[in-house]
Amino acid sequence: MDPEKNNNKPEVWTWFDHPRNIKRLKIGFYIVLVLLVLPDLFIHKHTLFSSIEAFPGFYAIFGFVACVVIILVSKLLGFALKKKEDYYDR
Amino acid sequence: MTASLHPSMLFFAGALLLWLLPLLGRRILILLVPVAAFLIITQLEHGTYFSYQMLGFDLNLLRVDKLSKVFGYVFTINAFACFLFALHLKGRYEHTAALTYIGAALGAVFAADLISLYLFWEIMAITSTFLVLARKTERSYRAAFRYVMVHIFGGLCLLAGILLQINATGSVAFEGFTLHGLPTYLILIGFLLNAAAPPMNAWLSDAYPEATVTGGVIMTAYTTKTAVYTLIRGFAGWEVLMIVGCCMAIYGIIWAILENDMRRILAYSIMNQVGFMICGIGIGTAMALNGAMAHAFAHIIYKALLWMSAGAVLYLTGKSKCTDLGGLYKTMPLTMIFGTIGALAISSFPFLSGYTTKPMIIEAGVHEGFFWVWLILEIASAGVFLHAGIKFPYFVFFAKDNGLRPGEPPKHMLLAMAFLASICIFIGVYPQPLYNILPYPVEFHAYTFEHTLNQFQLLMFSALAFFMLLPLLKRTETISIDTDWFYRKGGRLFVQGCDKLFNGLNDFGDRIFVQKLPGVLSRFFEDPARSLQQHGARLLAEFTGDERPLAKRQTDIDHRTRNLAYPVGGGVLLAVLFLAIMSLFFFL
Numbered sequence: 001m002d003p004e005k006n007n008n009k010p011e012v013w014t015w016f017d018h019p020r021n022i023k024r025l026k027i028g029f030y031i032v033l034v035l036l037v038l039p040d041l042f043i044h045k046h047t048l049f050s051s052i053e054a055f056p057g058f059y060a061i062f063g064f065v066a067c068v069v070i071i072l073v074s075k076l077l078g079f080a081l082k083k084k085e086d087y088y089d090r
Numbered sequence: 091m092t093a094s095l096h097p098s099m100l101f102f103a104g105a106l107l108l109w110l111l112p113l114l115g116r117r118i119l120i121l122l123v124p125v126a127a128f129l130i131i132t133q134l135e136h137g138t139y140f141s142y143q144m145l146g147f148d149l150n151l152l153r154v155d156k157l158s159k160v161f162g163y164v165f166t167i168n169a170f171a172c173f174l175f176a177l178h179l180k181g182r183y184e185h186t187a188a189l190t191y192i193g194a195a196l197g198a199v200f201a202a203d204l205i206s207l208y209l210f211w212e213i214m215a216i217t218s219t220f221l222v223l224a225r226k227t228e229r230s231y232r233a234a235f236r237y238v239m240v241h242i243f244g245g246l247c248l249l250a251g252i253l254l255q256i257n258a259t260g261s262v263a264f265e266g267f268t269l270h271g272l273p274t275y276l277i278l279i280g281f282l283l284n285a286a287a288p289p290m291n292a293w294l295s296d297a298y299p300e301a302t303v304t305g306g307v308i309m310t311a312y313t314t315k316t317a318v319y320t321l322i323r324g325f326a327g328w329e330v331l332m333i334v335g336c337c338m339a340i341y342g343i344i345w346a347i348l349e350n351d352m353r354r355i356l357a358y359s360i361m362n363q364v365g366f367m368i369c370g371i372g373i374g375t376a377m378a379l380n381g382a383m384a385h386a387f388a389h390i391i392y393k394a395l396l397w398m399s400a401g402a403v404l405y406l407t408g409k410s411k412c413t414d415l416g417g418l419y420k421t422m423p424l425t426m427i428f429g430t431i432g433a434l435a436i437s438s439f440p441f442l443s444g445y446t447t448k449p450m451i452i453e454a455g456v457h458e459g460f461f462w463v464w465l466i467l468e469i470a471s472a473g474v475f476l477h478a479g480i481k482f483p484y485f486v487f488f489a490k491d492n493g494l495r496p497g498e499p500p501k502h503m504l505l506a507m508a509f510l511a512s513i514c515i516f517i518g519v520y521p522q523p524l525y526n527i528l529p530y531p532v533e534f535h536a537y538t539f540e541h542t543l544n545q546f547q548l549l550m551f552s553a554l555a556f557f558m559l560l561p562l563l564k565r566t567e568t569i570s571i572d573t574d575w576f577y578r579k580g581g582r583l584f585v586q587g588c589d590k591l592f593n594g595l596n597d598f599g600d601r602i603f604v605q606k607l608p609g610v611l612s613r614f615f616e617d618p619a620r621s622l623q624q625h626g627a628r629l630l631a632e633f634t635g636d637e638r639p640l641a642k643r644q645t646d647i648d649h650r651t652r653n654l655a656y657p658v659g660g661g662v663l664l665a666v667l668f669l670a671i672m673s674l675f676f677f678l
Contacts, residue, residue, distance in 0.1 A: 010421040010422075010495060010496070010497030010498065011421070012420045012421055012495065013419060013420050013421075013423055014420060016419065016488060017491075029550075029553075029554075032550060033550055033551065033554060036543065036546050036547050036550055037547065039543060040543075040547075043539075043540065045540060046540065048456050048464065049456075049461050049464065057547065058544075059543075059544040059545075059547040059548045059551075060547040060548070060550075060551040061551070062468065062472070062548060063472040063547060063548035063549065063550075063551040063552040063555070064551040064552065064554060064555050066468070066469040066472040066473065066552070067472050067473065067475075067476050067551075067552045067555035067556065067559075068555050068559065069469075070343060070344065070347065070469070070472075070473045070476060071347065071476070071555065071556075071559050071562055071563065072562075073344065074343075074344040074345075074347040074348055075562050077344060077348065078348050078570070080571075081348060081570045081571045082348060082566065082568040082569070082570055082571075083568060083569055083570070083571060084567075084568060084569075085567055085568065085569055087569060087571075087579075088569075088578050088579065
């Protein structure tokens with residue numbers, strides 16, 4: 001840490017600034033994703049409405065697709081709805 | 091113990107006592123009031139108390155049953171945490187408003203009749219406005235004005251509905267409404283406005299983010315959740331609420347994703363979460379209502395926690411826009427951890443409070459075979475993680491470092507956050523105490539292997555989508571239009587439109603009838619005979635196409651008129667013609 005900083009200055013954590021740590025996080029994240037889908041291949045899943053739900057990784061795909069759709073829809077809506085911050089002051 | 095004390099009374103008395111006590115006394119008082127109220131509520135036995143007469147009706151201020159007690163518990167627990175968070179405030183003004191506001195919310199929850207409910211409802215609207223005004227900025231004054239106007243409108247709808255309802259049924263009792271008609275629709279509109287259902291939603295995301303650091307935290311819990319309580323009490327099983335709830339859940343997500351202000355993101359996520367509850371109320375089965383109540387309980391806690399972490403950031407940095415924030419984990423790791431716990435709880439991450447409550451609503455929908463409800467609520471569940479679960483902590487505490495190094499907030503704020511975070515974890519890991527206070531027996535098990543695995547898949551792959559599409563989610567320094575456009579911009583456009591239309595019409599009339607026409611007429615009547623002849627000469631010239639004799643004729647006419655040099659026969663001829671025409675008219 002900077003020696004000139006006095007004691008009142010808060011302690012500064014920089015763990016997330018190191019590219020190596022980010023890389024570790026990413027790898028860990030991908031491993032978790034794979035581990036979450038793996039058990040689906042071996043267990044018998046109950047379904048609520050349709051047999052598609054028993055497909056391995058159904059909720060993973062569902063979550064991913066749902067989020068992509070939400071992001072794209074809001075991006076599109078954003079073109080119409082986003083205004084400059086002084087919009088109401090003008 | 092019989093009910094000798096109304097929980098609201100403590101808050102109202104506290105608000106008065108506040109003006110007599112020194113700072114230390116005030117600090118003890120604001121912590122003591124919620125604790126005492128909580129203890130009183132635990133001791134209340136089922137029944138109705140505090141009867142009084144008004145307008146010839148028997149009214150009851152205190153109806154105790156399991157439903158009102160659930161809300162009573164969570165309102166007082168949350169009040170304690172909020173006042174702990176607001177302990178640094180030295181003034182009396184905000185605390186008075188907050189105590190009265192919370193007292194009124196408790197009063198509304200415990201009121202057994204529509205008239206008492208309405209009175210507390212209006213006190214809530216007015217006192218909460220002061221929490222926005224206390225920010226003391228130009229923007230907050232305007233937001234507070236809009237806030238109170240919208241709530242007056244909602245209050246009037248409610249009042250009209252209540253009066254019609256009393257007229258139609260002769261009863262002031264606040265029970266489940268069975269009549270479908272204008273009275274109940276008006277009451278429903280009044281309730282839904284406070285629940286921030288679209289299109290009456292914009293007051294929430296407009297006013298809450300303009301409130302003070304502590305006022306925002308306090309406001310998040312009471313107005314919308316009192317509305318949820320009244321909807322459970324009055325409108326359980328009304329199918330229309332399923333549609334309203336689903337719309338709210340999606341609406342909240344989309345607008346939260348567009349938003350840049352962190353507290354506005356959280357305001358929209360209130361809408362989203364209340365959407366889940368209202369959907370549960372619309373489903374209306376015992377399990378769905380249990381789910382709605384449990385979710386309201388969990389929601390109040392983690393939402394206050396989220397607002398506290400955002401409030402702490404605003405308190406220390408003075409900034410609330412995501413574009414100005416970022417990298418704050420470096421100096422406020424504890425706030426980051428508490429905020430993330432709240433963010434994960436709202437996303438119903440397993441082992442946190444949202445997970446043991448929200449799926450109850452979805453499962454109740456599945457039991458009833460509502461495919462669309464299931465689909466939309468699952469999409470919304472994924473979306474919650476997107477906008478509140480990741481977006482909020484990511485853009486505030488990580489993302490681009492904007493060089494802010496504020497340090498941790500004061501200890502009482504950290505304590506308040508730690509208190510709420512531990513409740514989130516407690517309900518998430520061991521939900522049984524919460525299930526026990528719900529009105530109906532709970533037959534729901536959150537922690538089956540399959541269900542937990544599904545939830546993890548849903549959330550983690552939502553996270554994957556977030557990070558893959560991060561470029562699309564880049565923060566921009568913008569605001570998003572919401573339905574408040576209609577009264578903020580629309581109102582102004584209406585005035586401008588009226589200005590253009592009516593003042594334009596006025597101008598036009600002025601030009602034609604005041605300026606032009608009298609001139610023309612006076613020129614004509616100055617010498618009508620000459621004007622007529624001139625005109626006739628012009629017409630004749632146009633008709634024949636021969637312009638040459640025109641100038642000569644005109645000078646002749648001028649000359650004749652000026653010198654009155656008409657032949658006498660001409661005058662006689664005209665007079666005879668005139669008489670002939672008149673006699674024709676007379677005899678025919």
